[in-house]
Amino acid sequence: MISINNLTFEIGSRALYDEANWHIKPGDKVGLIGANGTGKSTLLRLIVGQYTPTSGTISMAKDLKIGYLNQDLLSYHSDKSILHVAMEAFERQNQLHTEIENLLKKLETDYSDDILNKLSDKQMEFEALDGYSIEFRAHEILAGLGFSEEEQKRPLATFSGGWRMRVMLARILLQTPDILLLDEPTNHMDLPSIKWLENYLQAFEGAIVIVSHDRYFLDRIIKKTVESRKGKLTLYAGNYSFYLEEKMLRSEIQSNQFKNQQAKIKQEERLIERFRAKASKAKMAQSRIKALDKMERVEDVDDDNPTVNFSFKFSKPSGRHVVTLENISKSYPNLEILRNTGGIIEKGDKIALIGANGKGKSTLLRIVAGADSEFEGKSEHGHNVSQTFFAQHQLEALHLENTIISELQAFAPKHTETELRSILGCFLFSGDDAFKKIKVLSGGEKSRVALAKALTADANFLALDEPTNHLDMQSVNILIQALQQYEGTLIVVSHDRYFLDNVANKIWYIEDKEIKEYPGTYQEYEEWNAKREVKPSNKTEKKVVKEEPKKEKTLPSEDNTKLLQKKNKELVTLEAQIASKGQEVKDLEIMLATEEIYSNAVKLQENTRKYNSAKAEYDQLQKKWENLAEEIMDLES
Template identity: 75%
Template sequence: MISINNLSFLIGSRALYDEADWHIKPGDRVGLIGANGTGKSTLLKIIVGEYAPSSGNISMAKDLRIGYLNQDLLSYDSHLPILAVAMEAFDRQNKLHDEIEELLKVIETDYSEDVLNKLAQKQEEFDALDGYNIEYRANEILAGLGFSTEDQKRPLNTFSGGWRMRVMLAKILLQDPDILLLDEPTNHMDLPSIKWLETYLAGFEGAIVIVSHDRYFLDKIINKTVESRKGKLTSYAGNYSFYLEEKELRAEIQRGEFKNQQAKIKQEERLIERFKAKASKAKMAQSRMKALDRMERVDDVDDDNPTVNFAFKFSKPSGRHVVRLENVSKSYPNIEILKNAEAVIEKGDKIALIGANGKGKSTLLRIIAGTEKFEGTCEIGHNVTTTFFAQHQLESLHLDNAILEELQAFAPKHTDTELRGILGCFLFTGDDVFKKIKVLSGGEKSRVALAKSLTTDSNFLILDEPTNHLDIQSVNILIQALQQYEGTFISVSHDRYFLDHVANKIWFIEEDKIKEYPGTYAEFEEWDAKRVKPVPKAIPVKPEEKKPAVKEPASPSTQQQLKKLNDKLKRTEDEIAVFEQNVKACEAELAKEEVFSNQHKLDETNKKYLAEKALLDAAQNTWEELAAEIMELEG
């Protein structure tokens, strides 16, 4: 489908890619991952031809239809209603529709056979292209992405950037491309829309390449992971969770190879040092020196997972009740957010505030922070000191300051060593701390603003979308920081992995009230799936839509076949468990010094490891084939 060979791309003297290779096949569903600045978005632009590679080539079929969603589409502007903008995807159908309308006008005065034949041909082609249903399809996708029927009549230029991006996504999905290239598609999306997109992409028949920092989203969609790192593209045959396990496995093997090679190098160096001064052995020593110089060195494993190793201190703890909301009401023209709502935040609460966009999450945070007018009472508790983090605070960073200067001015009580330690945890190491704020990317500015928020002497944090613009590595750092934070916080985020690892209570706004679930996000999801919910707004239904056929029970022969396949699947699962244990045992052996320091033992153990790994791979392939057969029979 798309073949990338020996790709190099230079920015100045820096090689963003250095002879990288990647082949995208039909049906691939790939997560393109890597730290910010490793060239993921650049690679997508190279694929679609916006950037030219410095060397190497990209080949693809001439008629390949590519749907490309990127953040640059935010600048697209139109006075047309968003339904009309989304329907721009149907270029040929729209043209035919206009031609049919013209011919219908002509036929009012001209009944000639030529005009009737043209009209019949146009209508036949329009029908073949499903032209009579294009408005329904556009309506359906926009509804899934969170747009009400009334919203779809509003002009595009009346919506904020995040909502415009959803319209662009709808337009791309309606084009029915062979491959989707999606650069951070869940940015600015609420949880219901993310879940809808997951369901839609699960049924998409073409290939998909996704750049995303949402681990749960990637795990739901992808079947391959490609890591962009150090100018290369490394493939892993599984979703993001599989990638983490497989990368650690490869790292363990690499560590063993590195230790073994280092031991061999030291041994050779001792021999050379011992014999180079002896005339009878000098030739042998020279030969060994040359062999050592030619040896292809194994790199040690880099630590890609920095840990937060500083304590967040505040001079005084808060009282038991941090915030008390009573009879709180808030509304905008035509929208009621809260009506006589009540809630309490207690010391030690780690609250995730979730829900669809437009339900009032950010408004509620501003009410708690004291920056939004409302009716009712918001009482801040004894000794409560607050810090409010929101995306607009990125604009308050002093652009001419260096990163370290920005924190020094904000947190003068901290020493430079403490501040550099904090910045190190947020991936600003060495001379990075002297970079000017004005040269930083959006993600880097977010990290600086978050570091500032966490250096305050505050025992209560209010965080509005703190994970926006952060890569997976940075999200992990923020999770560690909040897990160590001993104060209280409330956070709005659409990143489910983040929510699941930091929150001990869930808040959601429903029927104009603040409702609470006392547990983790995963527990809330399970509870929410079972409860009877208020009736949502009606979603457009296709006129005269036929009811799905009732699924007939499987025939006895099919049931027997299913039983055999399930039995075989169970036996394969048992085999996989055994092979996995054997592989782990081999890995443990490879890491032992007595093995990697002995060439004979190392060769034997490595041979055994490769054999067990091959058996495991074969068993896993068998399991996948059996599972596919079972799913097909079950319908």
């Protein structure tokens, strides 16, 4: 489909790619990953011909249809409705529609056979191209990406950048290309839209290459991972989680090879030194020196995962109640967000505030942070609460003429330069990077500076609005480590599920214009919510603050006790079967991703059959477990 051979691309004196190779095959679903600055977005531009390689080739079929989503599309301007913009994808159908309209108008005065034949031909082609359903398809995709029926009638120019990008994505998806090149497609998307896009891409029959920092998104879509690193492209035959495991294994092997080679080199050097002093052994010494010079050296493994090695301190701890919300109501013209609701953030809470766009997450966060005072009710900070509020607009508050280090020094004068340099190092600003001026930094680099500032504040309460935007996976991992070490209280809005699952110990969401709470991690919330959507239940859900009176548990009868013991034993056995079958499914997935299998039609068909059978058995076991777990819960209640 697309063949990249010995690709070299230089920017100034730096080779971003150095004789890199990659072959994208029909139906491939690939995640293109790597740290910021390793050339992921550049490679996509090279593929579509926006950039020209310094040397090497990128070859593909002439009629290959490529759908390319990138941040440049934000500059597209139109005063037409977003439905009209999305339907621009149907170029030929739109042309035929116009021609048919013109012919119908001519028929009002000209009933000639020529006009009738032309009209018949155009209508047949229009129908063959499924022209009568294109508006429905456009409606369907825009709805999936979060646009209401009313919003689809609004002009593109009235939407913010993130929403405009969704419209451009809808237009690309409607073109049904042979291959999709998607550069950070989930940026500015809410969780429901991300999940819809996941389902769409899973069913997409063409090839896909995705650049994304959302590892959960990648894991659910991709079957292969390609790492861009040190000018090379390295293929891993699995999703992102597989890549992490495989890379660790490869790194371990490489590290052992490096240590063994270094030991051999030292041994050779000692022998050479000993032989060199003896005339009779001088020739042998020279021979060993030449052999040592010709030896192909194994490189040591670089540490791609720096750890946060400093502690976050604040001068005074807060009281038990950090923020108390009472009878909060908030409305915009024609839109009610919150109605007579409340909540309490307690010391040590790490809350993920989640939900669809337009439900009021950022509004509620601003109320909590004291950045929005136009609401009814009371929002009150507790005793000794000192707060830092991070939001994307704060990137604009950075002083462009300051260096990175001087920006932090001005904000956190109590910290020494050594402490600040250590913090910057954790956010990937090492050495002389600290003396770069803010004005030359990229959006992602500015985000890291703003986050570093937020974490140097003498604050025991953090309010963070989309802190992972513009961060690569390495930077997200650093932020996770930092917030896991943070001993204060925090509330965060983010669409990055991996980030939320590793940071939050409580979930807040807005439902029926009220703040609701789930007392657990994001993954636990997702599992609970999935069951709730199938079978509504209010056992775990509660309104914040307004606690329901606890029900006294009745002791089970003797028969119930025996039945409960039996069911629990069955559950343990079932969990072991699920684990075994899950491993079998995973092994088959890995096998399907190997070239030996997918390049052989017979083997591919046989292994696909085995995989589908194992997956069906696995799903059946999961369903059986859920039913059994519900029976046990009923017996225990």
